[in-house]
Amino acid sequence: MLADxxxxxxxxxxxxxxxxxxxxxxxxKKMKDGFHHDFAMLVLSNNEIDKVNIDEWLKRVAELKEKDxxxxxxxxxxxxxxVDVTRNAAVAKLDVYKGTTQFSTDYMLLYKFKEGWRxxxxxxxxx
Numbered sequence: 001m002l003a004d005x006x007x008x009x010x011x012x013x014x015x016x017x018x019x020x021x022x023x024x025x026x027x028x029k030k031m032k033d034g035f036h037h038d039f040a041m042l043v044l045s046n047n048e049i050d051k052v053n054i055d056e057w058l059k060r061v062a063e064l065k066e067k068d069x070x071x072x073x074x075x076x077x078x079x080x081x082x083v084d085v086t087r088n089a090a091v092a093k094l095d096v097y098k099g100t101t102q103f104s105t106d107y108m109l110l111y112k113f114k115e116g117w118r119x120x121x122x123x124x125x126x127x
Contacts (some may be wrong), residue, residue: 074099
């Protein structure tokens with residue numbers, strides 16, 4: 001039962017901090033409530049890894065919105081394909097959609113802190 005409660009809490013953190021905080025509203029407060037302050041998104045680019053913090057990520061989102069504003073006006077949804085928990089560590093795999101267009105497949109890593117589950121890292125792939 002505890003794992004089910006943790007899985008639900010993880011889904012809620014991802015929905016609020018990531019789907020709402022990043023994709024729907026670009027709300028820095030929502031992001032910072034669900035992402036750990038040492039969060040790093042690892043981005044594969046030209047066979048190298050770039051580590052992107054929350055502030056840099058918000059700048060990248062703004063650039064993406066500028067390039068394709070119609071896509072970003074579409075309703076964002078996600079489909080959780082996996083949430084796996086072992087004690088205080090978890091991984092979630094989800095597909096993110098903008099309207100009917102698949103935007104990305106994300107792998108989120110989370111730790112459970114005293115204040116609850118927080119996203120500590122993310123990798124992704126795009127269709």
